[in-house]
Amino acid sequence: MDNWRKSSYSGPDDGNACVEIATTPTRTAVRDSKDPTRAVLTFPTAAFAAFLRSLEPAGLPPLAL
Template identity: 65%
Template sequence: MSRTDATHGRWRKSSYSGPGDGNECVEVATSPARVAVRDSKAPGQAKLTLSELAFAEFISALQEPAGPPA
């Protein structure tokens, strides 16, 4: 279920979130220049808001293979 936030637009839950995982995931909402991320279990709590570029870099870093332990 998506909800609309006046500041961030429509919140979307990850397609990876399903009934088997307890629906524990993040939700994302976009505006023309920003991307907001929040915890789906606590939607009224703090949101992380990033520029589109910073969000793209964040996602890219998550997709990179992990290197050796530091």
């Protein structure tokens, strides 16, 4: 996967202490931005989307993949 991106909630003061995700139509990959050469976790896209929905506080816009 080569389309890695950090959370839109990650700011310049975070100093790379963030996770990055990359997506395909069927999989979502997650890696540690501090060491991107280490292990990558992959999930079915639908399962990762359900996980993100479970984190949404009521009344806020949905998190995007």
